[in-house]
Amino acid sequence: MTTTQVRAACPLDCPDTCALLVTVEDGVATAVKGDPDHPTTAGVLCTKVSRYTERTYHEDRLLYPLKRVGKKGEGKFERISWDEALDTIAARLKPIAERAPEAILPYSYCGTMGLIQGESMSSRFFNQIGASLLDRTICAMAGATGYKYTIGGSIGTDMEQFQNAKLLIIWGGNPIASNLHFWTRAQEAKRNGAKLIAIDPYRSLTAEKCHQHIALLPGTDAALALGMMHVLIKEDLLDHDYIAQYTLGFEELKQRAAEWSPERTAETCGITVEEVVEFARLYGNTARAGEPVAIRTNYGVQRVRGGGMAVRNIACLPALVGAWRHPAGGVQLSSSGSFPTNKPRLQRTDLLKKIPRTINMTTIGDDLLRPASPSFGPAVEAVIVYNSNPLAIAPDSDKVMRGFLREDLFTVVLEHFQTDTVDYADIVLPATTQLEHMDAHTSYGHLYMMANNAAIAPMGESKPNTEIFRLLAAKMGFDDPCFKESDDELAAQAFNAQDVRAMGFDWDALKQKGWQKLNMPAAPFAQGGFPTPSGKCEFYSAQMEADGLDPLPAYLPPYESVTSNPELAARYPLAMISPPARNFLNSTFVNVKSLRSAEGEPHLDIHPEDSATRGIANGDMVRIFNDRGSFVAKARVTDKARAGLVVGLSVWWKKLATDGKNANEVTSQQLTDMGRAPTFYDTLVQVERVAA
Numbered sequence: 046m047t048t049t050q051v052r053a054a055c056p057l058d059c060p061d062t063c064a065l066l067v068t069v070e071d072g073v074a075t076a077v078k079g080d081p082d083h084p085t086t087a088g089v090l091c092t093k094v095s096r097y098t099e100r101t102y103h104e105d106r107l108l109y110p111l112k113r114v115g116k117k118g119e120g121k122f123e124r125i126s127w128d129e130a131l132d133t134i135a136a137r138l139k140p141i142a143e144r145a146p147e148a149i150l151p152y153s154y155c156g157t158m159g160l161i162q163g164e165s166m167s168s169r170f171f172n173q174i175g176a177s178l179l180d181r182t183i184c185a186m187a188g189a190t191g192y193k194y195t196i197g198g199s200i201g202t203d204m205e206q207f208q209n210a211k212l213l214i215i216w217g218g219n220p221i222a223s224n225l226h227f228w229t230r231a232q233e234a235k236r237n238g239a240k241l242i243a244i245d246p247y248r249s250l251t252a253e254k255c256h257q258h259i260a261l262l263p264g265t266d267a268a269l270a271l272g273m274m275h276v277l278i279k280e281d282l283l284d285h286d287y288i289a290q291y292t293l294g295f296e297e298l299k300q301r302a303a304e305w306s307p308e309r310t311a312e313t314c315g316i317t318v319e320e321v322v323e324f325a326r327l328y329g330n331t332a333r334a335g336e337p338v339a340i341r342t343n344y345g346v347q348r349v350r351g352g353g354m355a356v357r358n359i360a361c362l363p364a365l366v367g368a369w370r371h372p373a374g375g376v377q378l379s380s381s382g383s384f385p386t387n388k389p390r391l392q393r394t395d396l397l398k399k400i401p402r403t404i405n406m407t408t409i410g411d412d413l414l415r416p417a418s419p420s421f422g423p424a425v426e427a428v429i430v431y432n433s434n435p436l437a438i439a440p441d442s443d444k445v446m447r448g449f450l451r452e453d454l455f456t457v458v459l460e461h462f463q464t465d466t467v468d469y470a471d472i473v474l475p476a477t478t479q480l481e482h483m484d485a486h487t488s489y490g491h492l493y494m495m496a497n498n499a500a501i502a503p504m505g506e507s508k509p510n511t512e513i514f515r516l517l518a519a520k521m522g523f524d525d526p527c528f529k530e531s532d533d534e535l536a537a538q539a540f541n542a543q544d545v546r547a548m549g550f551d552w553d554a555l556k557q558k559g560w561q562k563l564n565m566p567a568a569p570f571a572q573g574g575f576p577t578p579s580g581k582c583e584f585y586s587a588q589m590e591a592d593g594l595d596p597l598p599a600y601l602p603p604y605e606s607v608t609s610n611p612e613l614a615a616r617y618p619l620a621m622i623s624p625p626a627r628n629f630l631n632s633t634f635v636n637v638k639s640l641r642s643a644e645g646e647p648h649l650d651i652h653p654e655d656s657a658t659r660g661i662a663n664g665d666m667v668r669i670f671n672d673r674g675s676f677v678a679k680a681r682v683t684d685k686a687r688a689g690l691v692v693g694l695s696v697w698w699k700k701l702a703t704d705g706k707n708a709n710e711v712t713s714q715q716l717t718d719m720g721r722a723p724t725f726y727d728t729l730v731q732v733e734r735v736a737a
């Protein structure tokens with residue numbers, strides 16, 4: 046028997062980007078383990094990915110191209126050859142590409158985070174056509190935009206420093222489920238005497254293990270940050286030297302923060318005045334004592350109307366107290382802006398003859414149903430879906446389904462499994478998993494460039510995304526040499542040559558070693574140097590003003606709340622959030638039996654006061670509904686959800702859920718204040734018991 050170990054990287058939408066070691070015995074992957082030598086992830090994987098072979102060798106893997114033989118949505122297909130599949134697709138796309146190229150729409154996201162199997166050959170293909178651009182906003186854009194206005198880019202505290210913090214604030218995330226290696230460091234910090242505070246409307250697994258949990262109302266994080274600023278300024282818990290040297294707009298900020306008394310903050314956030322004051326004092330006093338104070342904020346805070354502003358306000362806090370002076374101080378939302386990627390070259394944006402229209406992936410429900418018009422342009426006639434499952438993950442799901450049901454819409458889906466979206470495809474193309482293809486990775490949690498080597502041969506007739514788009518390009522008659530480049534050639538172009546040469550980067554060496562850390566200072570903003578227009582942390586942002594936004598930190602109430610829409614709140618009095626279930630990653634893994642069994646079935650966590658007034662007992666089946674739709678789940682009566690809040694852990698495949706529907710039946714397509722992102726956690730609902 047031949048046994049080898051192959052260096053790989055986790056491809057999933059998770060900040061940790063673990064280094065993997067895949068054991069291959071006679072061509073079969075028998076184990077996926079963490080690489081103990083990788084400094085950040087240190088050999089530990091989450092349960093999901095330690096089961097990755099179960100997923101790769103799953104009996105339901107799509108192994109051959111398929112064409113639809115039933116009605117859309119029925120999921121009935123028959124096997125066809127690759128030639129027939131590619132000829133059919135090219136025959137459908139060519140006339141559209143000649144007549145109205147923008148009627149063709151790619152739909153993709155982070156099913157893989159890989160630079161090569163994500164947006165490389167696929168982008169070249171759609172750029173050559175002149176297809177509609179896709180605004181990939183569904184997860185991170187609101188927060189990334191708010192952070193960028195303030196700090197200048199997605200750069201923050203190095204994950205390898207958090208264990209040295211003395212105060213660690215986990216703001217809007219549940220790292221036990223979705224940022225495991227940060228949590229390992231948080232526990233180390235705790236053992237070293239640090240205090241851990243969780244800010245989250247829900248008492249998540251993480252919040253349960255912190256010293257303190259501030260359970261604010263959903264969508265009010267921006268107000269809490271403003272209240273903190275008020276106390277820090279009023280009680281002079283500031284680093285005046287840091288503010289004077291490295292920030293812009295402190296005097297204006299002072300006036301704005303003066304409007305946010307602890308009383309107003311507490312009322313807005315649904316918490317006590319003491320919680321506001323004590324929290325701010327602890328933050329300011331710990332920093333004043335010269336100890337590192339760190340904030341790990343995450344995307345939970347930005348899935349509401351004012352989500353971009355919430356992240357902006359949080360990002361202002363470290364500069365007020367000089368927390369950036371310490372390697373273990375500051376804030377991290379994402380480290381993705383640290384990487385010198387060269388996307389224009391990888392994606393060949395120069396192939397575009399003109400800039401096409403852009404369609405927002407968050408509003409796919411409306412946009413698939415939109416007729417041609419002078420403002421919208423041509424109706425969407427063809428959608429090519431890869432690395433995504435819009436039927437399950439996009440908001441306002443009933444509209445998404447009706448869009449994909451259109452008989453005149455030609456839909457192609459590249460997938461591993463027959464997901465909810467595959468059921469609506471005309472042609473299905475089997476794609477390889479991470480064990481079967483190579484890729485290059487960055488991370489949005491740590492600072493290592495990573496390589497993924499193919500460990501095994503493709504299963505059945507599956508092919509890497511890159512190869513599928515190469516073959517499609519040939520069928521379409523695209524003759525630019527860029528469509529013939531191999532995956533290795535693509536990977537070698539993925540980073541800016543000048544930046545990575547300075548680091549001694551070499552793609553072949555990266556494949557051998559598995560990873561390479563970026564050259565970054567331990568405390569990136571200890572002496573300012575923010576990549577903003579002013580080079581300072583911008584409390585006042587002229588760019589925001591130019592973009593029609595409030596240039597100072599502010600608070601925008603949710604779209605759906607008693608304050609902003611009392612009539613709606615009278616009919617639908619409960620706020621609903623749908624954060625990630627621990628055993629799923631977005632909609633990936635829902636079909637892996639062992640992981641689905643661990644989750645059980647779709648649940649709705651509801652506070653005892655809210656269940657009692659509705660006659661709901663623990664374990665009852667309940668219907669969650671609003672004007673957009675409804676879904677059924679099993680009630681868990683628990684004070685983990687604060688009164689007035691219900692929580693439906695997600696994202697279930699609809700066809701594997703209780704009534705063929707999931708939480709996105711009730712979420713809306715409204716967009717955030719900045720970044721054009723979704724507002725999944727800005728949702729009012731009513732809940733009723735379903736008769737047995």
Ligand code: SF4
Nearest residue numbers: 055059062063091094
């Ligand atoms: S999902 Fe996250 S924690 Fe799990 S293996 Fe992948 S990168 Fe690591």
